[in-house]
Amino acid sequence: MNTDTIGSWAGSVWVALNEAEVLDNKQIKKITKLKDKELYAALGWLAREGKITFEEGEDAKELLVKLVK
8 A cells, every 4th residue: 555546545535525415434435446444544635635524424333424615
């Protein structure tokens, strides 16, 4: 795993979020076909760049993600 790979995963997540208003972590995994550690590395990348926001879902296990516009 290197920064180029994580950046590529982040791009995949960004594209998925750009097509939807909000997605939960399970939906993002299904759309992007990323594994857990890949997804969370990508989310960390996007969060560090200030491109996404997080909210807890109705049950505390769900993480809702949306793009900052």
